[in-house]
Each structure stands twice: as C-alpha cells, then as structure tokens.
Amino acid sequence: MTEITGYTLITIGVLFDVFGCIGLVRFPDVYNRLQAATKCVTLGTCLLLAGVAIACGSGSISAKALVCIVFIVLTSPTAAHAIAKGAYSFGVKLWKESVVDMYGEDIDNQSQEDSSTKGA
Amino acid sequence: MRRLVYFGLGFVVWIVYTWPFVDGKIDIQVLVAGLIASAVVAVLFHEILPKEHYIFVSPVRIFWFLVYLPVLFYYIVVANLDVVYRALHPRMPIHPGIVKIKTNLSSDSGVTALANSITLTPGTLTVDVGEEGVLYVHWINVKATDIEETTKRIGKRFEWFLEKVFE
Numbered sequence: 001m002t003e004i005t006g007y008t009l010i011t012i013g014v015l016f017d018v019f020g021c022i023g024l025v026r027f028p029d030v031y032n033r034l035q036a037a038t039k040c041v042t043l044g045t046c047l048l049l050a051g052v053a054i055a056c057g058s059g060s061i062s063a064k065a066l067v068c069i070v071f072i073v074l075t076s077p078t079a080a081h082a083i084a085k086g087a088y089s090f091g092v093k094l095w096k097e098s099v100v101d102m103y104g105e106d107i108d109n110q111s112q113e114d115s116s117t118k119g120a
Numbered sequence: 121m122r123r124l125v126y127f128g129l130g131f132v133v134w135i136v137y138t139w140p141f142v143d144g145k146i147d148i149q150v151l152v153a154g155l156i157a158s159a160v161v162a163v164l165f166h167e168i169l170p171k172e173h174y175i176f177v178s179p180v181r182i183f184w185f186l187v188y189l190p191v192l193f194y195y196i197v198v199a200n201l202d203v204v205y206r207a208l209h210p211r212m213p214i215h216p217g218i219v220k221i222k223t224n225l226s227s228d229s230g231v232t233a234l235a236n237s238i239t240l241t242p243g244t245l246t247v248d249v250g251e252e253g254v255l256y257v258h259w260i261n262v263k264a265t266d267i268e269e270t271t272k273r274i275g276k277r278f279e280w281f282l283e284k285v286f287e
Contacts, residue, residue: 005277011240016200016204019200019204020206020207021204022207023204023206023207026207026212027207028214029216031216031218031247031258032216032260034245035243035244035258035260036203036207038240039199040194040200040203043197044200059139060138060139062209063136063138064136064139065141066136067137073240076168076263077235077237077239077246080239080245081152081235081245084245084247084248084258085247085248088247088248095216098243100265101217101218102217102218102219102220102265103220103247104218106220116234
C-alpha cells in the first residue's frame with residue numbers, strides 16, 4: 001500500500017515537472033518562463049521526494065528526502081527572484097504585449113531624481 | 121542565546137541527515153562529529169544567519185507556522201494547476217506585467233517569507249524588494265494596477281499568518 005501511494009506521488013510529480021517544462025518552452029519571455037519553472041518544478045520535485053519518502057518507509061532515506069523538500073521550497077523561489085532581478089538589471093525587456101511595468105517606471109523616476117539632484 | 125539556537129538547529133539537521141540510529145543503537149561517533157560541526161557553524165556563522173532566532177524557540181510562532189503550511193500548500197497546488205492550464209491552452213491566456221504591492225511586515229525574515237510565498241502562488245513572481253515595504257511582483261494575468269487592489273489580491277492572504285509568525 002505504501003509503495004502504491006509512493007509511486008502515485010512520484011508519477012504526479014514527474015507529470016508536473018513535464019508540464020512545467022512545456023510552459024518553459026511555450027511562454028514568451030524570461031519572467032513568464034520563470035513562473036512556470038519555479039512553480040511546477042517546486043511542486044513536482046517535492047511530490048517526487050515525498051513519494052520516495054513514503055515508498056522507502058521510515059529510515060535514513062525518507063529523512064533525507066524530507067529535508068530535501070524543505071531546502072527546495074526555501075531555495076527555489078529565492079533563485080527565481082535572483083534570476084528575475086538579474087535579468088531585469090541586465091536589460092532583458094518584458095514581453096511586447098505586457099500590460100504594465102511599474103518596476104521600470106520606478107527605476108526611471110529614481111534615475112531622473114538622481115540626475116536632477118546631481119545637476120543642481 | 122542566538123548561537124545556542126543555531127547550534128540546536130544545526131544539530132537537528134545533522135541528525136536527520138546522517139540518521140545515526142542503526143539497528144536500534146545510536147552511533148556515538150556520528151553524534152560527536154555532529155556536535156563539533158554544529159558548534160563550529162553556530163560560532164562562525166551566527167552573524168549571517170537570520171536575526172530573528174526567537175522564531176525557532178517560541179511555541180506560539182511555531183504553531184502559527186504549522187497552521188500556515190497547509191494554506192501555503194493549497195495555494196501552491198492551485199498555482200500549479202493555473203500554470204498547467206496556461207501552458208497547455210492553445211491560445212496561451214496571459215496578460216503579464218510588473219505591479220507594486222505594499223507590505224506591513226518589517227523584519228527581514230518576514231519579508232523574505234512573504235516574497236517566497238508570493239513566488240510560489242498563482243501567477244505571481246517577486247522580482248525585487250524596494251524601500252518602505254514595497255515589493256515588485258511579476259503577475260502573469262494582471263487584473264489591477266492600483267497598489268491597494270494588488271496588495272489585497274496578492275499579499276493579504278499571507279500577511280495575516282506571517283505577521284503572527286515573524287513580527
């Protein structure tokens with residue numbers, strides 16, 4: 001019974017990973033792609049590890065798998081945030097049909113204020 | 121106090137990772153190595169670890185954190201179904217954009233937790249943390265650009281819990 005539950009979880013996890021990769025290929029710009037990559041890969045990999053933990057029963061493997069879940073949930077969004085900010089600072093534009101870009105507006109305002117104070 | 125908390129935390133992680141309980145016996149060598157390793161970590165790195173060490177020893181905060189986990193898990197599942205729907209839909213129904221939201225959280229750990237939660241939940245990805253509790257969020261399906269409306273739609277559902285955990 002534990003094996004069936006474990007393998008079911010692993011299957012669902014791999015499916016989410018696959019859908020995340022499809023999103024990664026189909027979405028238009030780096031920010032949308034990061035959305036697909038972080039969300040689906042986080043849940044997919046966590047389900048996969050949870051499946052491993054359940055299938056292996058109690059013991060060292062399950063304990064390590066559960067700790068890995070914690071670390072993935074902590075680090076994956078942080079890495080996505082770092083990539084998104086890095087891409088923006090590098091000058092990667094948003095998709096051409098994007099609706100608003102308040103981040104860019106604020107950066108422009110900031111630099112205008114800086115240059116005006118420097119000019120004065 | 122802070123070093124002690126991180127010493128204990130590091131030791132727990134060490135035990136879970138090395139799992140020294142073989143055949144009902146405890147491997148003393150592994151435990152001693154773990155004590156030394158966590159002591160070194162606690163003494164050398166306590167300054168770069170989160171300043172809010174009291175979170176790990178306060179039962180009330182841990183309780184609210186445990187209540188928060190299922191809520192977060194629910195939103196993660198919803199987020200995944202949302203992404204799968206948008207990725208597989210032939211016409212790709214996305215209206216992306218970067219909006220601002222405002223948060224009342226003041227501690228570094230709290231803002232980090234909020235930003236990470238936002239990244240893991242439906243259609244949103246934190247791009248940057250600005251001054252005065254402003255977060256810049258990439259939203260895959262922009263429904264509002266007004267700062268109060270976006271805060272209500274994106275941030276409020278977590279802030280209530282995170283305030284109890286981190287503030």
